[in-house]
Amino acid sequence: QVQLVESGGGLVQPGGSLRLSCAASGFSFSGYWMYWVRQAPGKGLEWVSTINGEVTMTDYADSVKGRFTISRDNAKNTVYLQMNSLKPEDTALYYCARDRAPYRGYFMYDYWGQGTQVTVSS
DSSP, rough: OOHHHHHHHEEEEEEEEEEEEEEEEOOOGSSOEEEEEEEEEOOOOOEEEEEEETOOOOOEEEETTTTEEEEEEETTTTEEEOOOOOOOOGGGGEEEEEEEETTSSOEEEEEEEEEEEEEEEE
């Protein structure tokens, strides 16, 4: 079955960096757009970034543009989120998610991981 397992979260000081990973299994990984989304305490879900299967397109929310970088390794069935210059407002539970259908970006998610907590605080 489809599984997405995030890792790499933690506590970091403002200005610091973290690299999140999401290991995927149970489906043809390279055929799917993948997403990072986050949920801050008391707030709704926020889209953070996306990458297509061919690694020819990436996109970012304005709030993270220039600080975060999404990437993927299709040989390892893993998607990454490199987060630099972290701010307290980046504190959230970060999820990776799969698009609901292969080969196109519908920005609708059908599978999620369990999330990894990122806390930015001094």
